[in-house]
Amino acid sequence: MLLLRRTAKLIFSNPRSLQPLRRHHHHPISPVNPDHLLRVCTVLYQQQNSPESRLTSKLTSCEFQLTHEFFLQICNKFPYSWRPVYRFFLYTESQPSFKHTTVSFNKMLDVVGKSRNIDLFWDLLNDMARRGFVSDRTFVIALKTLGGARELKKCVEFFHLMNSNGCEYNLGTLNKVVEAMCKCKLVEEAKFVVFKLRELVRPDGVTYKWLVGGYCDKGDLVEASKVWNLMEDEGFEPDVDAVEKMMETFFKVNQYGEALRLFDTMRFKRMDELGVSTYGLVIRWLCKKGMMAQAHEVFEEMRERGVRVDNTILGHIVYGLMTKRRVREAYQVVEGIEAPDLSVYHGLIKGLLRLRRASEATQVFREMVRRGCEPTMHTYIMLLQGHLGRRGRKGSDPLVNFDTIFVGGMVKAGKSKEATKYVERVINRGMEVPRFDYNKFLYYFSNEEGVCMFEDVGKKLREVRLFDLADILESYGQKMATRDRRRNRSPIAPDTQAVISDTDNQVV
Numbered sequence: 001m002l003l004l005r006r007t008a009k010l011i012f013s014n015p016r017s018l019q020p021l022r023r024h025h026h027h028p029i030s031p032v033n034p035d036h037l038l039r040v041c042t043v044l045y046q047q048q049n050s051p052e053s054r055l056t057s058k059l060t061s062c063e064f065q066l067t068h069e070f071f072l073q074i075c076n077k078f079p080y081s082w083r084p085v086y087r088f089f090l091y092t093e094s095q096p097s098f099k100h101t102t103v104s105f106n107k108m109l110d111v112v113g114k115s116r117n118i119d120l121f122w123d124l125l126n127d128m129a130r131r132g133f134v135s136d137r138t139f140v141i142a143l144k145t146l147g148g149a150r151e152l153k154k155c156v157e158f159f160h161l162m163n164s165n166g167c168e169y170n171l172g173t174l175n176k177v178v179e180a181m182c183k184c185k186l187v188e189e190a191k192f193v194v195f196k197l198r199e200l201v202r203p204d205g206v207t208y209k210w211l212v213g214g215y216c217d218k219g220d221l222v223e224a225s226k227v228w229n230l231m232e233d234e235g236f237e238p239d240v241d242a243v244e245k246m247m248e249t250f251f252k253v254n255q256y257g258e259a260l261r262l263f264d265t266m267r268f269k270r271m272d273e274l275g276v277s278t279y280g281l282v283i284r285w286l287c288k289k290g291m292m293a294q295a296h297e298v299f300e301e302m303r304e305r306g307v308r309v310d311n312t313i314l315g316h317i318v319y320g321l322m323t324k325r326r327v328r329e330a331y332q333v334v335e336g337i338e339a340p341d342l343s344v345y346h347g348l349i350k351g352l353l354r355l356r357r358a359s360e361a362t363q364v365f366r367e368m369v370r371r372g373c374e375p376t377m378h379t380y381i382m383l384l385q386g387h388l389g390r391r392g393r394k395g396s397d398p399l400v401n402f403d404t405i406f407v408g409g410m411v412k413a414g415k416s417k418e419a420t421k422y423v424e425r426v427i428n429r430g431m432e433v434p435r436f437d438y439n440k441f442l443y444y445f446s447n448e449e450g451v452c453m454f455e456d457v458g459k460k461l462r463e464v465r466l467f468d469l470a471d472i473l474e475s476y477g478q479k480m481a482t483r484d485r486r487r488n489r490s491p492i493a494p495d496t497q498a499v500i501s502d503t504d505n506q507v508v
Helices: 032-046 053-063 068-077 084-093 103-114 119-131 136-148 152-164 171-184 187-196 205-218 220-233 240-252 255-270 277-288 292-305 311-323 327-335 342-354 360-369 376-387 402-412 416-428 438-443 448-463 467-479 481-486 501-505
Strands: none
Touching: 032 053, 032 068, 032 448, 032 467, 053 448, 068 084, 068 103, 084 103, 084 187, 084 240, 084 255, 103 119, 103 136, 119 481, 136 152, 136 187, 152 187, 171 187, 171 205, 205 220, 205 255, 255 438, 277 292, 277 311, 277 448, 292 327, 311 327, 311 402, 327 342, 327 501, 342 438, 360 376, 360 467, 376 438, 376 467, 438 481, 467 501
């Protein structure tokens, strides 16, 4: 089923005794003088290549209070520049009243790692191991940096280094490292570390779960299946999270048969572990594909087992019915929900827009606002694309010309360079019209100035009888207003209101 290729079981030796990592007390947070911080940062930037004596003299003359919080703030000011931070670290080492902790070392280590100075990074790791300033965070920073730089031998050597300095091989730490690496798309590097250390740290089901998830995020179903088979060979049962990850990946690559077979396996062997998350995942993809018979079967199984059906799942059902043009049934589902939320309305609006019924979708939007369900930016983008298409609307009147509005918004937001690039694309596009970026359009006007702009545009749109667009943009302007203005905003005009139940009578 999952590219099944059974492999021989790996024989792992017993892991060595585990010891907890050393703990260090954190110093209390003390306020930092911003003037002193700016002064020291200026010196560090200007004198970062100066001799040590000159830099020390300049820093001493600043007369600042050296605390742990001050050191952390210095690291924050230079997040990708190792030299100022490291030079300041050397200065702090000469101050007898200041002692570093695991937190300060990890902060500096993170900066050096992001700057990709691997030689200095490795020296700092050795220093931290010798001093005992090591935590799980140190392991994560080290492996993410070394793995990202493809220093695979050093990744393994780091565990040996820590072990020789008192931090013995630990399965829990390994799993945290594998999780962090897989989330950063370093699954190949994580697998290399796991298999190189398997004689010392035997991986468990959690380790394999993160590897499976990492390969699924990468879209590599072949490798994900190999790790899956190896996990089963080792006697570990995949947990629900791993199963859902595999199912979702099968759905994404349009292998619905494999995903449903895996779901059926769970229903047959581990029915008690199936919950709203797994059912919701299957229903969402079945509705997206328009497989409403199968979705209804899974939905009924949920209800029979007493699994809570939330509004998110009902929103998927509504959208699935819309994709099959079963509009009346979709409205009946919505009317049967006691307290419909944004996910239900989004399913209805998205389905109507797919059927090219933009005006009806706007009526649903008005009803949603009337009931107190606040739309998000995604709601407005869906509606604008439904009315105007992905390429926006060209018109002779500048106030109804969205290219003009978009460019004006970028200029007002101080994005003159982006505005110039967009204008060049518009001039040179010929037959190919560039896609209108609704995200940037709404983002640049998400302020008090945008409120006035949307009010003016709404009036102009009403003059040309584009009432739907006027209501959408005016509503967005009111949403971006201050709390006091939103509290006193006027409701949508009565002649443009519509109730969802009224629309049901228009369905053919």
